Amino acid sequence: MNNDIIINIEDVAKTYQMGAETVHALRSVSLQIRKNEYIAIMGPSGSGKSTMMNIVGCLDTPTKGTYLFENENVATMNDNELADIRNRKIGFVFQTFNLLARASTLKNVELPLVYAGVKKDERQQRAFAALESVGLQDRTHHKPNELSGGQRQRVAIARALVTKPSIILADEPTGNLDSKTGVEIMRLFGELWKNGNTVILVTHEEDIARHAHRIVRIRDGMIESDTINPSPAEV
Amino acid sequence: MNIFESVILAIDAVRSHKLRSSLTLFSIAIGIFAIIGSGTAVTSLNETVSKQMAEMGEGVFVLQKFPPVMSNDMWKKLRGRKDINFQQAKLFQQKMIENAEAVGIENSTGGIKVKYGNLSTDQNVSVAGGDDAYFITTNIMIEYGRPLNSEDVSMNRRVVVIGDDLVKKLFPVGSPLGKIITIKKQNFTVIGTIKRRGSVLGQSLDNRVIIPITVFMKYIADEWDVSVAISVKALSLDKVDETMDEAIGIMRGIRGDQPWMESSFAYYTNNTLSEQFEGFTKYVGFFGIGAGIVALVVAGVGIMNIMLVTVKERTREIGVRKALGAKRRWILQQFIIEAITLCQLGGGIGIILGLMGGVFLSLILGTVVAVPLHWIGISIGVCTFLGVFFGAYPAWKASKLDPIEALRYE
Numbered sequence: 001m002n003n004d005i006i007i008n009i010e011d012v013a014k015t016y017q018m019g020a021e022t023v024h025a026l027r028s029v030s031l032q033i034r035k036n037e038y039i040a041i042m043g044p045s046g047s048g049k050s051t052m053m054n055i056v057g058c059l060d061t062p063t064k065g066t067y068l069f070e071n072e073n074v075a076t077m078n079d080n081e082l083a084d085i086r087n088r089k090i091g092f093v094f095q096t097f098n099l100l101a102r103a104s105t106l107k108n109v110e111l112p113l114v115y116a117g118v119k120k121d122e123r124q125q126r127a128f129a130a131l132e133s134v135g136l137q138d139r140t141h142h143k144p145n146e147l148s149g150g151q152r153q154r155v156a157i158a159r160a161l162v163t164k165p166s167i168i169l170a171d172e173p174t175g176n177l178d179s180k181t182g183v184e185i186m187r188l189f190g191e192l193w194k195n196g197n198t199v200i201l202v203t204h205e206e207d208i209a210r211h212a213h214r215i216v217r218i219r220d221g222m223i224e225s226d227t228i229n230p231s232p233a234e235v
Numbered sequence: 236m237n238i239f240e241s242v243i244l245a246i247d248a249v250r251s252h253k254l255r256s257s258l259t260l261f262s263i264a265i266g267i268f269a270i271i272g273s274g275t276a277v278t279s280l281n282e283t284v285s286k287q288m289a290e291m292g293e294g295v296f297v298l299q300k301f302p303p304v305m306s307n308d309m310w311k312k313l314r315g316r317k318d319i320n321f322q323q324a325k326l327f328q329q330k331m332i333e334n335a336e337a338v339g340i341e342n343s344t345g346g347i348k349v350k351y352g353n354l355s356t357d358q359n360v361s362v363a364g365g366d367d368a369y370f371i372t373t374n375i376m377i378e379y380g381r382p383l384n385s386e387d388v389s390m391n392r393r394v395v396v397i398g399d400d401l402v403k404k405l406f407p408v409g410s411p412l413g414k415i416i417t418i419k420k421q422n423f424t425v426i427g428t429i430k431r432r433g434s435v436l437g438q439s440l441d442n443r444v445i446i447p448i449t450v451f452m453k454y455i456a457d458e459w460d461v462s463v464a465i466s467v468k469a470l471s472l473d474k475v476d477e478t479m480d481e482a483i484g485i486m487r488g489i490r491g492d493q494p495w496m497e498s499s500f501a502y503y504t505n506n507t508l509s510e511q512f513e514g515f516t517k518y519v520g521f522f523g524i525g526a527g528i529v530a531l532v533v534a535g536v537g538i539m540n541i542m543l544v545t546v547k548e549r550t551r552e553i554g555v556r557k558a559l560g561a562k563r564r565w566i567l568q569q570f571i572i573e574a575i576t577l578c579q580l581g582g583g584i585g586i587i588l589g590l591m592g593g594v595f596l597s598l599i600l601g602t603v604v605a606v607p608l609h610w611i612g613i614s615i616g617v618c619t620f621l622g623v624f625f626g627a628y629p630a631w632k633a634s635k636l637d638p639i640e641a642l643r644y645e
């Protein structure tokens with residue numbers, strides 16, 4: 001029965017040491033996520049949403065507790081194995097985009113494919129297709145600082161989708177978008193979910209969270225509520 | 236990964252830190268320059284000398300009072316030696332002649348002014364006294380006229396064979412043959428001219444005249460240097476050692492050297508000369524390479540510094556790359572390629588400077604210009620090694636960065 005639980009977090013905590021002060025970004029979180037779930041994570045600023053996403057995305061390791069990714073304990077994996085999971089299984093949309101400032105839009109989107117060992121021609125084709133899906137086909141040669149905040153966010157989304165990962169982790173993916181573009185992006189996530197992928201997104205907009213099938217609320221590093229959305233909105 | 240991209244990034248890094256980069260590139264260039272330059276110089280010198288040695292004729296050895304190169308200690312030990320005088324040389328020649336192809340007797344002096352009519356050379360002509368055999372043992376070729384013969388020597392004829400520099404200087408028009416020139420107030424009739432020989436280490440081999448040794452000893456020789464040199468050409472190349480043993484025996488007899496004593500004269504072949512010369516050029520080479528290595532180590536530390544700064548500045552970029560799935564070796568590779576690119580940039584400048592320096596030196600010394608192609612290969616190899624060696628630590632540091640910490644770096 002455990003089989004389709006792909007993300008299994010047990011009593012996970014994350015603390016940061018800031019000089020003499022210990023910051024409890026996550027106090028104790030337990031969460032099971034099955035394949036092909038569509039989850040929204042909500043909570044006030046500073047409640048630990050990004051910290052949890054980083055742990056789920058195999059970017060950060062918990063200070064306490066266990067995390068099984070596809071039934072494998074992440075704590076036992078080395079740097080390269082984690083890099084491999086990030087590259088092949090997870091598409092991460094960062095809250096702060098994290099684009100390479102010196103590289104063009106197309107190069108930015110190609111980057112995960114470079115590390116996946118995809119040949120140049122195919123790489124460019126797929127990167128272009130991903131940019132097309134977020135409506136940026138005419139911005140391929142712009143640098144990030146030549147794009148608006150919303151456009152950068154869409155580049156970050158295209159980059160997360162380009163490897164066709166089975167799990168999408170998006171931290172405030174619509175934070176900088178007008179409602180029309182926001183709806184476009186939500187349509188994209190809806191399609192990904194329909195195609196059998198797992199979608200986890202952080203948002204503070206109830207309007208966005210409506211699309212998810214399950215809503216997890218976090219406060220002060222703890223899960224406050226974890227509820228099923230009886231009637232998810234279709235786009 | 237994309238090597239081309241790493242190269243572009245490296246050039247970018249050079250451009251954004253102009254002063255520090257140019258200092259580092261400069262010291263790599265200096266290091267490579269020193270290595271290539273001394274390589275070029277050594278190769279050129281050696282090639283020139285061996286060419287010269289070959290011209291002087293093979294299978295020849297020389298007996299004279301002192302060795303051609305002496306240390307201070309040796310000089311103190313040998314300064315009391317008696318001259319090899321003309322009579323001893325003559326006697327040696329008579330006893331040796333059957334067992335050798337030629338036995339020449341020679342003495343020479345330099346810094347002489349030669350005049351013809353109202354034309355005159357500078358006070359730098361070298362005047363040699365020789366005999367007919369001397370032309371054979373030293374492989375001197377005649378262009379016009381004839382060489383000295385045995386009668387010129389035995390009859391003390393006032394005749395002279397002149398080098399090409401004197402032909403040009405004293406006889407710009409018309410043939411020198413039969414003309415009278417003046418050397419140290421003595422008149423000599425020109426009977427031949429020497430085929431042009433070129434120069435060694437900037438010294439012309441054509442600024443010389445040869446007169447009969449008998450006349451030379453009487454009128455020209457410096458009173459403090461009347462010891463003659465004897466050059467012997469063996470009958471064949473494989474008989475050189477045998478002939479030399481024989482010659483040493485005969486000379487010891489003539490000089491009255493007792494069996495328990497060392498020979499009271501020196502002997503050497505062209506080979507020993509060129510070996511000595513190569514020993515000298517080896518020092519030049521070692522010195523250049525040593526200086527080069529010091530400069531390269533300094534440069535290497537500079538490269539490491541640039542790379543550390545680059546890694547620091549691009550911490551976020553490294554974080555992004557790692558977050559997107561770059562394994563440690565990708566990051567390592569990227570920064571090592573950047574370090575190698577930096578080194579090759581400096582090395583390229585050094586190669587160009589080194590070749591120019593080598594050519595320049597060859598021109599000054601008047602030697603053959605020998606471009607040591609294999610040195611270019613070596614310096615490319617050295618630069619690659621430098622890049623890997625000094626880029627390794629910064630690249631390793633970059634590859635060890637924690638992705639989340641790197642992404643949060645301001």
Ligand SMILES: Nc1ncnc2c1ncn2[C@@H]1O[C@H](COP(=O)(O)OP(=O)(O)OP(=O)(O)O)[C@@H](O)[C@H]1O
Pocket residue numbers: 016017018023024025026043044045046047048049050051052095643
């Ligand atoms: N690397 C770190 N070092 C120190 N403190 C940190 C670090 N990362 C996060 N924190 C702290 O942990 C807490 C949770 O941060 P987190 O980024 O997870 O919040 P969030 O829920 O994503 O907030 P927001 O909605 O503003 O993005 C905050 O108080 C933050 O200051």
Ligand SMILES: [Mg+2]
Pocket residue numbers: 049050051095171
């Ligand atoms: Mg956040």
